Amino acid sequence: MPYTDEWLIEIAGLSKSYGQRHVLQDLNLALAPGIHALLGPNGAGKTTLVNILSTLIRYDAGRARVLGLDPQRDRAQLQKLISLTGQYAAVDGALTGAENMLMMGRLFGLSRREARRRADELLERFELSAAAGRRVATYSGGMRRKLDIAASLIAGPRLIFLDEPTTGLDTRSRQALWDEINALAATGTSIFLTTQYLEEADVLAEQIMVLHGGSIIAAGTAPELKQRVGGSTIQLHDEAGHLLQEVPTRGSAADVARDLTALARTRPEATVTVRRPTLDEVFLQLTGAPAGQNQKDETPA
Amino acid sequence: MSVATTVSRTSSPRPTPSQGAGFLTGLKVFTARSLKHSFRDAESLLMAVMLPLMLMLIFTFIFGESIAAGQGGDRGDYLAYVLPAIALTAAGFGASYTAVVVSNDMTTGFMNRLRTMPFPSVTVLLGHTASSMVRNLLATAVVVAVAFALGFRTEASVMQFSGAVGLIALWILVITVVFAVLGMVAGSAEAASGYGFILLFLPYVSSGFAPVETMPGWLRGFAGYQPMTPVIDASRALLNGQAPGSEWWIGVLWCAGFIAAAVWLAAAIFPRKVAR
Numbered sequence: 001m002p003y004t005d006e007w008l009i010e011i012a013g014l015s016k017s018y019g020q021r022h023v024l025q026d027l028n029l030a031l032a033p034g035i036h037a038l039l040g041p042n043g044a045g046k047t048t049l050v051n052i053l054s055t056l057i058r059y060d061a062g063r064a065r066v067l068g069l070d071p072q073r074d075r076a077q078l079q080k081l082i083s084l085t086g087q088y089a090a091v092d093g094a095l096t097g098a099e100n101m102l103m104m105g106r107l108f109g110l111s112r113r114e115a116r117r118r119a120d121e122l123l124e125r126f127e128l129s130a131a132a133g134r135r136v137a138t139y140s141g142g143m144r145r146k147l148d149i150a151a152s153l154i155a156g157p158r159l160i161f162l163d164e165p166t167t168g169l170d171t172r173s174r175q176a177l178w179d180e181i182n183a184l185a186a187t188g189t190s191i192f193l194t195t196q197y198l199e200e201a202d203v204l205a206e207q208i209m210v211l212h213g214g215s216i217i218a219a220g221t222a223p224e225l226k227q228r229v230g231g232s233t234i235q236l237h238d239e240a241g242h243l244l245q246e247v248p249t250r251g252s253a254a255d256v257a258r259d260l261t262a263l264a265r266t267r268p269e270a271t272v273t274v275r276r277p278t279l280d281e282v283f284l285q286l287t288g289a290p291a292g293q294n295q296k297d298e299t300p301a
Numbered sequence: 302m303s304v305a306t307t308v309s310r311t312s313s314p315r316p317t318p319s320q321g322a323g324f325l326t327g328l329k330v331f332t333a334r335s336l337k338h339s340f341r342d343a344e345s346l347l348m349a350v351m352l353p354l355m356l357m358l359i360f361t362f363i364f365g366e367s368i369a370a371g372q373g374g375d376r377g378d379y380l381a382y383v384l385p386a387i388a389l390t391a392a393g394f395g396a397s398y399t400a401v402v403v404s405n406d407m408t409t410g411f412m413n414r415l416r417t418m419p420f421p422s423v424t425v426l427l428g429h430t431a432s433s434m435v436r437n438l439l440a441t442a443v444v445v446a447v448a449f450a451l452g453f454r455t456e457a458s459v460m461q462f463s464g465a466v467g468l469i470a471l472w473i474l475v476i477t478v479v480f481a482v483l484g485m486v487a488g489s490a491e492a493a494s495g496y497g498f499i500l501l502f503l504p505y506v507s508s509g510f511a512p513v514e515t516m517p518g519w520l521r522g523f524a525g526y527q528p529m530t531p532v533i534d535a536s537r538a539l540l541n542g543q544a545p546g547s548e549w550w551i552g553v554l555w556c557a558g559f560i561a562a563a564v565w566l567a568a569a570i571f572p573r574k575v576a577r
Contacts, residue, residue: 051575054417055416056413056416056417056575057575076321076419079321079417079418080319080321080419081319082417083417084413084417085414086414087410088409090409090410090413090414090415092411094337094338094341094342095334095337099337103334106322106326106330107326107327107330107415107418107420108321108322108418108419108420109319109321109322110319110320152414155319156319157319
């Protein structure tokens with residue numbers, strides 16, 4: 001089966017159940033090459049979808065194409081073009097960083113020499129060269145994650161799946177990893193990532209899909225999604241930072257000036273901020289519950 | 302509902318797809334990996350050699366004289382009697398490590414990633430098996446060497462000696478694949494080693510450490526006919542330069558049966574088992 005450059009991922013009517021539990025229901029998607037984030041709370045079905053697309057598990061019904069290939073029927077061919085970095089760093093703690101890289105390279109079919117060359121290059125790029133000879137068991141969580149992603153790049157995949165890449169990382173490591181992911185996207189590798197952090201989707205993805213209870217309930221760019229909960233608000237705070245008043249505004253300079261003139265009469269001493277809606281609010285609007293707190297109305301995880 | 306999204310397409314050069322690796326490359330890569338595991342985990346390696354050694358010393362010097370006295374022999378006779386049982390018990394210790402490493406691979410997401418890669422993922426299990434063979438044969442060699450140092454002597458021919466080692470190696474393979482399957486089904490590495498613990502008592506209820514005739518009647522049935530007894534009896538006969546009788550092929554048949562069952566189970570479980 002030939003490549004198609006048309007769609008990165010194409011899904012129609014995709015469903016997956018475990019017994020009576022419908023994890024994914026009639027999913028439809030068409031994604032062009034780029035960075036895509038699948039956003040959803042725990043138990044929404046994110047990992048299940050990634051596992052299906054990355055050939056790990058079978059789907060029950062519908063149609064799925066990844067790079068034009070069926071992850072079930074064309075499994076072997078697709079595996080040569082993709083790589084999966086799962087929720088837990090799938091690196092071998094007893095081996096050194098360099099040995100992990102070499103092992104992955106060999107399994108993708110690189111010659112020993114080519115694997116070594118690519119490994120050195122990637123370790124350098126991910127700033128792991130100094131630690132390359134050390135056992136991975138001694139690495140920090142952030143370093144393990146970086147190695148995990150570096151290993152998944154060793155054979156130059158066209159698409160990488162990152163399943164919750166920053167779960168369990170501290171803020172600094174998360175930021176560093178975001179930089180790496182953005183740099184990676186700049187090289188033309190497509191990325192399909194899942195996350196439960198709205199901020200992460202906002203920072204990384206060109207396109208965000210919101211998965212809830214096994215269905216995609218919204219999709220679009222971050223600004224497009226934010227649009228759905230309406231415009232900005234003017235917030236007035238007192239000296240202690242308590243919110244005094246919140247007023248919707250259309251957001252242009254003239255609008256804000258007019259709104260403020262009115263507010264200045266009643267609360268001349270208040271501090272002013274203009275707030276754009278956050279993805280959190282989008283989430284609340286779409287699902288009727290804040291992100292991470294809506295497991296109860298879903299099928300059990 | 303249907304949602305379609307499009308973004309501007311970056312016109313990147315199409316990378317060449319990777320080739321994927323064959324069975325032999327996979328086997329080589331994973332045998333090397335598992336051997337590194339074995340030999341870098343100094344504590345487990347030390348245990349794998351020390352435990353059987355201590356077992357042998359305990360049975361020879363503490364129980365040996367009194368058990369042998371009942372049979373009209375001495376400590377040296379008992380050493381010759383107990384040697385194969387020590388080697389096979391050691392195999393159990395050593396192979397239980399396989400359950401732990403397999404379970405680790407299955408439950409940490411490592412195997413999941415490997416399964417999305419273009420090579421036969423069963424080579425991961427075969428690598429662990431090969432490494433377990435190497436590690437346990439090494440422990441067996443140490444046990445036999447120390448037995449010689451303690452005064453064990455044999456008139457076994459090279460053929461007989463090789464036959465005994467072959468039988469012991471076959472049992473190591475049996476117990477390794479059984480532990481590999483346990484590692485696959487166990488929910489965690491800790492659980493895997495827990496299940497394995499029960500199996501480690503098996504050799505004591507056999508002809509390995511004391512003659513079956515000296516056991517109470519209700520135990521004799523099991524001890525006399527359980528799979529380890531023919532393997533041990535045949536190995537003992539061969540090690541001591543005697544004819545193994547029918548015991549050897551009964552032992553081999555048991556081993557073949559276990560291996561076939563374990564492979565069948567692994568083939569049924571492995572493809573379905575995905576860490577959640």
